[in-house]
Amino acid sequence: MVSEKVTSNDVARLAGVSQSAVSRFFTPGTSVSKRTAEKIKAAADELGYRPNVLARSLITGKSRIIGLVVAYLENYFYPDVVERLSRLLQDKGYHVLVFISSLAADKVEEITQEILDYQVDGIVLASANMSSELAARCHASGVPIVLFNRLQDDEKLSAVTSDNRGGGRMLALHLVETGRRRIAYIAGFEGASTQRDRERGFREGLDEAGQALFARDVGNFRYEEAQAAARRLFAAPEAERPDAVFVCNDHMAFAVMDVLRFELNLTIPGDVAVVGFDDVPPARWPSYNLTTIRQSVDDMVAETVATLLSAIEGDVSPARRVCLPGALVVRGSSQPAKPI
Structure with missing residues (x-):
C-alpha cells in the first residue's frame, strides 16, 4: 500500500x-x-x-536553478571550477544543473536551448563558445548569461576572464630571459578567445624581446592532439627543433612533456623548456614541476556569481567585463639549460 x-x-x-x-x-x-x-x-x-521545488517554482516564477555549461572535464581546471561555482551558488540558495557540451558553437546552441526548457534563472557558460544569435535569444527570454573564462564580441554578454593576453606576454619574456632562442607555441582550440588572447600576448612578448615565433602547431585543448603536435614539432634534428615551447594550457603541456621525455628521450628543461597556463594541481607535482600562469579561480568564481545574481535580481546595468590578473609561477620545467 x-x-x-x-x-x-x-x-x-x-x-x-x-x-x-x-x-x-x-x-x-x-x-x-x-x-x-x-x-x-x-x-x-x-x-x-x-x-516540491518544481511546484514552488511555478508559484514564485523562480526555479532557483542555474545552468552551467562546460565543454569538457578532462582538463583539471574545469572540475575545480564546477565544484567552486556549485558550492558558492548553493550557499546563495541556488541549485546547479551541469550540461556537457563541446567547444563548437553549434553544439552549445543545442545544449543551451535544452537548458532554457528547464526554466533556469541564469546560465554560466564555461569553456565553450556561444553564437551571437543564441545569445540574442537568451537575452530576449530574460535569462541572464555570464561567460566564464571566455569572451564574445556581443556587448550584451557579461564575462569574467583572466588576463590571458598579459599571461602570454609574461611567459614569452620569461623564456627569453632564460636564454631560449627557438621558442615554439602549441595552440588550443582556434575558436576560443582564451587561445587567441594567450597567443597574441605571447607573440607580443617575443616581439618586445626582439624574437619571432620559431614554430607553431595545434593541440585543440586535447591530450592526444597535443601529443601529436609535440611529435611533429620535435621530429627535426636538434639544431632545427625548438628549445622551448609554450603550450596553451597545462592539460596539453602534460601531454607534451610526456612525449618529450618518454618517447623522444629529451630532457626538461635541459633540451627543452616547457611552460603552460592555468596552474592546475598536477603542475605542482614533482613529476611535472611546470612553470605556468596561475589563474585566480576563487576571484573568478566570486565575480561570476556576483554578476549573475545581480542580473537575476533585476540589475539592468550594462554587461560587465571583468579581467583578473594572473601570476607567473616559475618551476623547474623552464630553468636555464646552462648559464647565460
Whole structure:
C-alpha cells in the first residue's frame, strides 16, 4: 500500500502554524521567526516532509536553478571550477544543473536551448563558445548569461576572464630571459578567445624581446592532439627543433612533456623548456614541476556569481567585463639549460 504524500498543510497542522509560514520557511530569500522555524523544522522532520521545488517554482516564477555549461572535464581546471561555482551558488540558495557540451558553437546552441526548457534563472557558460544569435535569444527570454573564462564580441554578454593576453606576454619574456632562442607555441582550440588572447600576448612578448615565433602547431585543448603536435614539432634534428615551447594550457603541456621525455628521450628543461597556463594541481607535482600562469579561480568564481545574481535580481546595468590578473609561477620545467 502506497502511503499518502505529506503536504505543507500537514506540516502546518502538526507545527501549529499557518501554511504560508511553512511556505516561507522553505523558500530561499524569505524568513520566519526563530521559534516558528524550530516548530516547522521539527514537524517536517517528524513527518518526513520535503518541499516540491518544481511546484514552488511555478508559484514564485523562480526555479532557483542555474545552468552551467562546460565543454569538457578532462582538463583539471574545469572540475575545480564546477565544484567552486556549485558550492558558492548553493550557499546563495541556488541549485546547479551541469550540461556537457563541446567547444563548437553549434553544439552549445543545442545544449543551451535544452537548458532554457528547464526554466533556469541564469546560465554560466564555461569553456565553450556561444553564437551571437543564441545569445540574442537568451537575452530576449530574460535569462541572464555570464561567460566564464571566455569572451564574445556581443556587448550584451557579461564575462569574467583572466588576463590571458598579459599571461602570454609574461611567459614569452620569461623564456627569453632564460636564454631560449627557438621558442615554439602549441595552440588550443582556434575558436576560443582564451587561445587567441594567450597567443597574441605571447607573440607580443617575443616581439618586445626582439624574437619571432620559431614554430607553431595545434593541440585543440586535447591530450592526444597535443601529443601529436609535440611529435611533429620535435621530429627535426636538434639544431632545427625548438628549445622551448609554450603550450596553451597545462592539460596539453602534460601531454607534451610526456612525449618529450618518454618517447623522444629529451630532457626538461635541459633540451627543452616547457611552460603552460592555468596552474592546475598536477603542475605542482614533482613529476611535472611546470612553470605556468596561475589563474585566480576563487576571484573568478566570486565575480561570476556576483554578476549573475545581480542580473537575476533585476540589475539592468550594462554587461560587465571583468579581467583578473594572473601570476607567473616559475618551476623547474623552464630553468636555464646552462648559464647565460
